[in-house]
Amino acid sequence: MASEKQFKSIKGTKDLLPEEAARMRSAGATIHNVMNCWGYGEIRTPVFEQTELFARSVGEESDIVSKQMYTFSDQSGTSLTLKPELTAPVMRAYIEHDMGRGGASTKLYYLDTLFRQERPQKGRLRQFHQFGAEAIGSPHSEQDAEIVALVYTILTELGIEDMTLHINSIGSDDSRNAFRQALVEFLAPYKKDLSETSQRRLETNPLRILDSKSEDEQELLQGAPAILDYLDDEDLAHYEDVKHFLERMNIPYTENKMMVRGLDYYTRTTFEITSPHVGAQDALCGGGRYDNLIEDLGGKRTPAVGFAAGIERILLALGEKTQSTDESKNLLYVAATTHEAREQALTVAMILRAQGNTVHFDALRRSLKAQLRDANRLNASHCIIIGEDEMKSKSAQVKSLSSGEQESVPIDSLAALFMPQQ
Numbered sequence: 119m120a121s122e123k124q125f126k127s128i129k130g131t132k133d134l135l136p137e138e139a140a141r142m143r144s145a146g147a148t149i150h151n152v153m154n155c156w157g158y159g160e161i162r163t164p165v166f167e168q169t170e171l172f173a174r175s176v177g178e179e180s181d182i183v184s185k186q187m188y189t190f191s192d193q194s195g196t197s198l199t200l201k202p203e204l205t206a207p208v209m210r211a212y213i214e215h216d217m218g219r220g221g222a223s224t225k226l227y228y229l230d231t232l233f234r235q236e237r238p239q240k241g242r243l244r245q246f247h248q249f250g251a252e253a254i255g256s257p258h259s260e261q262d263a264e265i266v267a268l269v270y271t272i273l274t275e276l277g278i279e280d281m282t283l284h285i286n287s288i289g290s291d292d293s294r295n296a297f298r299q300a301l302v303e304f305l306a307p308y309k310k311d312l313s314e315t316s317q318r319r320l321e322t323n324p325l326r327i328l329d330s331k332s333e334d335e336q337e338l339l340q341g342a343p344a345i346l347d348y349l350d351d352e353d354l355a356h357y358e359d360v361k362h363f364l365e366r367m368n369i370p371y372t373e374n375k376m377m378v379r380g381l382d383y384y385t386r387t388t389f390e391i392t393s394p395h396v397g398a399q400d401a402l403c404g405g406g407r408y409d410n411l412i413e414d415l416g417g418k419r420t421p422a423v424g425f426a427a428g429i430e431r432i433l434l435a436l437g438e439k440t441q442s443t444d445e446s447k448n449l450l451y452v453a454a455t456t457h458e459a460r461e462q463a464l465t466v467a468m469i470l471r472a473q474g475n476t477v478h479f480d481a482l483r484r485s486l487k488a489q490l491r492d493a494n495r496l497n498a499s500h501c502i503i504i505g506e507d508e509m510k511s512k513s514a515q516v517k518s519l520s521s522g523e524q525e526s527v528p529i530d531s532l533a534a535l536f537m538p539q540q
C-alpha cells in the first residue's frame with residue numbers, strides 16, 4: 119500500500135537537479151583550473167571534526183560557534199561538529215601532517231560542503247558550498263595581495279562583473295589591544311543603549327560590535343575611534359603595501375574601516391567582496407590574515423592568509439549569465455526500432471560516447487516518432503536511426519534535427535562522422 123507520507127528535504131538544504139548541478143560543476147572546473155595555475159594544491163578534510171577545534175579557533179563568541187554549529191555526540195561520547203568553515207580543519211591538517219617542514223610556504227585550496235544552522239533566506243542555506251585558499255608561511259604584504267588577487271581572478275573568470283572589494287586592517291596584537299581599549303572607553307557611557315548581545319560583547323569581544331546590524335548602534339559607532347588610527351608603523355606599512363600591490367595588479371578596492379569580520383582569528387588584513395545582485399546577504403567572499411591561529415591550535419607560530427567564497431551566492435549573482443560550459447560538442451540521440459537494432463544502437467552509443475560525445479538512448483521501446491520527439495526535446499543535433507533495413511545494410515540513417523536532412527551512413531563510418539572538435 120502506498121504510504122501517505124511525502125518526504126521533503128530539510129529546511130535550508132537544497133537538491134541540485136541536473137541543470138543546476140551542471141552550473142555548479144562548471145564553476146568548480148573553473149575554480150580547480152585557476153587554483154592550479156596559481157600553484158595552489160587541493161586539500162580535502164573530513165566532514166566532521168572535534169567540536170573543540172572550532173570553539174578554539176573561530177571563537178566562542180562568534181555567531182558560528184555560539185549558535186550555528188551542527189554538533190552531536192558519537193557513540194563514545196566525543197562531541198563532533200559538521201564543518202561550518204574550512205580554515206580550522208585545514209590548519210589542523212597542516213599541523214598534523216607537518217606540512218610546513220622545510221620552511222617553504224604551503225599553498226592549499228578547497229572546494230567543499232559546509233553546514234551552518236542559520237535562518238534560511240535568499241543566499242543563506244544550512245548546507246552550502248565554499249571554495250577557498252590558504253597561503254601558509256609568509257608574513258609579507260605581497261602574500262595578502264596575491265590571495266586577494268586570486269579570488270578576484272576566479273570571480274572574474276566565473277563571470278562576476280560588478281563586485282566591490284572592501285579592505286581594512288585590524289592590526290597586529292598590540293595595535294588591536296590599544297584600539298580595543300579605546301573602543302570600550304568610547305562605548306562604556308552608552309552601554310545601556312546597546313543590545314543585549316553588544317553589551318555582552320563589550321566584555322568579551324568588543325570589536326565584534328562594529329559588525330552590528332542595528333541601525334541605532336551603527337549611528338552611535340559613527341563617532342567611534344577608527345582602528346586605522348591605532349595601527350603601529352609596521353601594521354600601517356603592511357597595509358599600505360597591500361593596497362599598493364593591488365593597485366599594481368589593477369584590482370580596484372574600497373577601504374572600509376568598520377569591517378572587522380565575524381571570526382576571532384584575524385590579524386592585520388581583512389577583506390570582503392560584495393555583489394549588488396544577491397539581496398541582503400551580499401558577501402560573496404571573506405578573508406584575511408591570521409598570524410596567531412596555527413600557534414593557537416598547537417602548531418609552531420606560522421603566519422597565514424586566506425579567503426572563503428560561497429558558491430551558491432556566486433551563482434545567484436551570475437543569474438542568467440551562468441551556463442554550464444562542460445557540454446560536449448555533439449549531443450546525439452540513437453533511436454532503434456527492433457530488438458536487434460537496439461543491440462546495435464547500444465554498441466554504437468558506447469563507441470560515440472567513448473569519443474566524448476553525449477549520446478542519449480531510449481530504453482522505453484517507444485515508436486520511432488516518439489523517439490524523434492524525445493530527441494528534439496533533449497536538443498540533440500542529430501538522431502541516428504537504426505531499423506530493420508539498416509540492420510541488413512549495416513548502416514544507419516543520420517537525421518539532422520535542425521535541417522531535417524537525412525542520409526544513410528555505414529555503421530563503421532559513424533565514429534569518424536561524430537569526432538568531437540578539440
Ligand code: AMP
Nearest residue numbers: 241242243246401402403404426428431
Ligand atoms: P564566512 O566563512 O562566514 O566568512 O563566509 C564566506 C562566504 O561563504 C560568504 O561570503 C558567503 O558567500 C558564503 N556563505 C556563508 N554562509 C553561508 C550560508 N549560510 N549559505 C550560503 N553561503 C554562505
